[in-house]
Amino acid sequence: MKKNNLTLIILGIILLIFPLVIRSDYYQHLIIIAFMWVVIGSSWNLLAGYTGQVSFGHAMFFGVGAYTAGILFTKLGISPWWGMMFGGIASMMIGLFVGWVCFRLRGPYFALATLAGGEIFRLIATNWESLTDGMVGILIMQTFRSKIPYYYVALALAAVCVYSIHIVMQSKWGYYFVSIREDQDAAESLGINTTLYKNISLLISSFFTGMAGAFYMNYMAFIDPQVVFSLHYISIMAILVGIVGGVATIMGPAVGAFVMVGVQETFRSAFFGLAPKWISESHALVFGLLVIFVIMFLANGIVGDWSKIKRNVFKIKAPG
């Protein structure tokens, strides 16, 4: 316990001073994006990993959060920083609706509905031009020219998100979420209102994901439907962050976020320009291979299988 706390404190200090030491915009940008993925991955994990309700459409919540912040600014002049709050709330409303429709039913309805939901919202954002400017997207002025303020906002959001989920998972709610995942019928017979608690899990998850979306609007200052409602850049990536890091672990998605952003960037940039250009085209393929690797060798993700990783790495290093 003590050792863990110490690790966390050291990690916290490193993260706090990082942008003051590493002045490169490029590296600061990567870490900001990773923080954002910590939020999305952890939110996805709360719902899918802990509660057993697998979402294939977290882009829906991300995009709604981003568009809420963007539209409130372009149409009503409300600061997109306020938009982070409203973005979270708007995503929660969408979550409430999806949960209300799907969670009374058993079976794959929720997974399918989220998959469809992400696409539906992409189409709405594309076609409702008077509200969203359609394919043109929404462009705003960035509040800060330096990346450092964004860095600290993203860090704070990630820390609050992970810590909140940690607290929730140690409470009655957390026990109920996992019970529902393990056996919904047993949970119901043991006095757990499974419909209600699945909805609570979804609301928390969609709220944080919406905030991450609104943060993205603030930070990138530009969104369009193809990006923020993207199935593979957002929804699938959320799943990958979760399973690579380790589902149903608190730190798993945080680790997964950094690994996945690293992998994505390595391939996008064709190994930072060292490899031939076509490598960057193959990043979808690499994602696929990575998933196969993780499922075969690290079924519980990096955090879930940490002791296994340590053991194997140690064995390789030990002489004889």
Add this chain to the structure above:
Amino acid sequence: MALLEVKNLTKAFGGLKAVNNVTFSVEKGEILGLIGPNGSGKTTTFNCINQFYSITSGDILFKGSSIKNLKTHQICQRGIGRTFQVVKPLARMTVLENVTASSFCRVNTIKEAQKEAIRILEFCNLTKEKDKLAKSLPIGGRKRLEIARALATKPELILLDETAAGLNPSELDEAIELIKKIQNSGITILIVEHIMKVIMSISDRIHAINFGQTIAEGTPQEVANNPAVIEAYLGEEYAQD
């Protein structure tokens, strides 16, 4: 007034009436045994009592008021706990976590829930296994975990569905002892059991069904000597002998 009254309960699956116009009641403090051959509708009766299945017709009263329009979790909150014949452990949670999750039915803080869970585990003789994953328990342990989880919801009435099936003789004695302990702690019990040794030795009264219909009710002695029961269990010829 009986604690639980099952009135003209009928449950049909398509054309099959798995439970057909069954009426019985459970008095506070007693152990009522529900017996019948395989497929006679015992588990279905349990599933109707806690609204795991919606009932086709009839009514179920708990402490005098109808519970047939409540949801399954609300029935548990009212004070009816149950176990499953086919055990449903929360596999990737530890034994302690399984029972703690149930304790939250009555308390809100993790401290209280854990304290209650530890007490229940002691009561069910599961303390030694408390940190094991539920899926790693052998069948005897899983059956006791089913009971422990139901007890942790602090029920007034507990429905036990074949909690002694698959146990070895020494586990069987333990199970009988546990059921008696539950009764002594003031909890009313409705129990389904195939093993005659168990059901005859612990029940205050027995209700027998076959093909979803009542065939006998009375003390264990009366029911054991009832020709309809003997026939149901051993076939017609034996009854005529």
